[in-house]
Amino acid sequence: MEKFSRNQRIAAITKILVEKPNKVINLNNFTEIFNAAKSTISEDIVIIRDILNKLKIGNIETISGASGGIKYACNVSEVEKEKFANELCFILKEKNRIIPGNFIYMTDVMYNPEMVHKAAAILSLNFNKLSIDYVVTVETKGIPLAYEVAKLLGVQLIIVRRDSKVTEGPTVSINYLSGSSKRIQNMSLSKRSMKRGSKCVFIDDFMKVGGTALGIIDLLREFDSEVLGIGVLIDSVENKRKLVNDYISILKFNGISEDGTAVLIPSENKK
Amino acid sequence: MEKFSRNQRIAAITKILVEKPNKVINLNNFTEIFNAAKSTISEDIVIIRDILNKLKIGNIETISGASGGIKYACNVSEVEKEKFANELCFILKEKNRIIPGNFIYMTDVMYNPEMVHKAAAILSLNFNKLSIDYVVTVETKGIPLAYEVAKLLGVQLIIVRRDSKVTEGPTVSINYLSGSSKRIQNMSLSKRSMKRGSKCVFIDDFMKVGGTALGIIDLLREFDSEVLGIGVLIDSVENKRKLVNDYISILKFNGISEDGTAVLIPSENKK
Incomplete structure (x- = not known):
């Protein structure tokens, strides 16, 4: 041989x-x-x-x-983490990204495999030691990021849907109050997608006041499961009072400045 | 040094x-x-x-x-391709996967990073030489697979939405006839998500008659862009007449057998 x-x-x-x-x-x-x-x-x-x-x-x-x-x-070195956060700030501060309603257009970033991989690598470092069973996200924009985190942690991804689908069998649905718009929204998860008593990490693209995160915590409770960690690409510091306490982010968003660009700074996640 | x-x-x-x-x-x-x-x-x-x-x-x-x-x-060797297709058949033939309406429950497979990575690697081999600009999918179940194909091809992912979102700016929407249910459905894509005149590959989890694929072709025409290839994990051979001709798949689905399991065989994609 x-x-x-x-x-x-x-x-x-x-x-x-x-x-x-x-x-x-x-x-x-x-x-x-x-x-x-x-x-x-x-x-x-x-x-x-x-x-x-x-x-x-x-x-x-x-x-x-x-x-x-x-x-x-x-692993990602501190130098690389900082470099990535600064690069991301630079990209997202582009003037033409502001969309009516003061949203930042960030779809291209969320669907860019190279950037998603880097962001996921950085987020995953915080959850590596938790020995979790699933990474959970809610459709749609955070899916690639959540998928990469799941892959890097070696676990299954779970995608919570906005409405239930015929192809997923019996589902559990809950209503939750979206923190920013104060609207009642629905999220649902196929009953067979998760083992009872699981430990999960919730990943999303953006956190405003944490209404979605709180909804996920409620939904997972229906599966006797818990959220051990939350990671988002960007969290907004415009709303000081968040509905969830323990989360990490890569950037912090503090509204739109007078010159019409997003105010973004790298987060300092103390571990 | x-x-x-x-x-x-x-x-x-x-x-x-x-x-x-x-x-x-x-x-x-x-x-x-x-x-x-x-x-x-x-x-x-x-x-x-x-x-x-x-x-x-x-x-x-x-x-x-x-x-x-x-x-x-x-790259994936022929031996590995065959092994993966057989493994996937075995998993998806499990009896408890049949859902009312004769759907196969395959969400767990579509969200399993190890399986998604392998499937994407196999599909990507067919598109490696096309020098495409984007991989396109439609939300939700095919997103991880499409993301992995995009990553392996070194291009941006584009996710077509079922409805337009405020966070994505102006969108182009089209109606299309879903091939199987004959219902008129909507899909929309942010105008800034794609450069005009782009070459794309469409990736999805399942193809019944190809209504969604045809819808994507129509939608991309609005961006002066074209679909150069289509890849799905499973295509159904129950419907002999497809709305699109040129596509590849990993498995072929031929309905539910009398013993209540899915009839699945590895596809033979001739290159």
Whole structure:
């Protein structure tokens, strides 16, 4: 059988790990692919781990036991976090982004895979240690971001719908008060989408006063499940009093300035 | 300045490439990170390219010229494609997935990052050479799949909405006839979301007769843009006459069998 060089194994193992964040991969997978001893693969992994740590772009954890193996998690350095937040501020402050009603047009950012991946990587760092079961979002604009966070945390994504669909079977629906417009809104979730007693993280694109987040907390209570963390790309500090306390964001929005641009600053999330 | 070993460079370069599929990365990025000569980095990349090709898990293209560099694209071997299609069949044939109205419950699959990533990788192979500008989908269930395809193709995602939203500015709306239920439905897209004269790929979870796909073609015509390819996870062969001709799928659905399970087989997409 063919043998592979250390260089070759390292490239392939890195590729496989990066595509499966937070999933435990047994070393036997690699010994089979590369026809190599476990000790050889372990040495490869030490090299990969060291350089990912050194550059602060990732980490590899060793899980011992029969169902053990290794588990890759992404990382983002403080420098990169700051760079990304500043870049995002710069983009979203463009004058032509202001939409009647003082909204910021940010759909292009929310659907840009490169930016979404970076934002998700930064948000996911706060939830890596929580051992959650699901990432939850509500349709539509936050879905790519929530999907990436779910992928990086190695869990299933759950999308709460605005109305129930025939293709999803029996659903649980709740009404909630959207914090900003004070309108009663509906959200619903397929009964079979979530195991009872689950731990979740809620991800969204924008938080105004947190009405949606509170609605999600209520909805998940119907599944005996709880929200352990909340992450949004942008939260508005225009409304000082939020309906939820514990959340992280990448940027803070403080209204529209007199020159007609959005007032945005990087959030300081203390961990 | 610190020097890095070949092993270290290979691990880090692989990680960076895999996270930015189909984006041209200038070699200067790597010479700076690793304080190494361009020729050294080129040798690293030859090693990475060779092993990715050998294992049929990826490819690295060299783009010459001033704005040149290297570009990574994922690959999936025929064996892996077949394995995935069979695995997906197996999962979706579970008896308890049939929902009143003879729908298959497949939300959990569509929101499972590992499965979505694999499906997207397989679909993206068919569109890699088209040099498209956007991947388009319609909310909600196909969004994660479309997002992954967009990411793998290195382009922006566009999500067509069922109704227009205040946060997206002026929109273009069309009515279309959903092929299966013969109902008139609405879809809308923010005017600023797409450049005129764009080339797109449409991605969705399920195609019945292709009414939605036809609607997307009509909608994009309003943007002087065209659909160069269509990819879905599952297409139904219950309706022989489709409204669109050219599309690829991973599975074919042929109704519900007498024992109450879905009839599904892997598609044979000839290229």
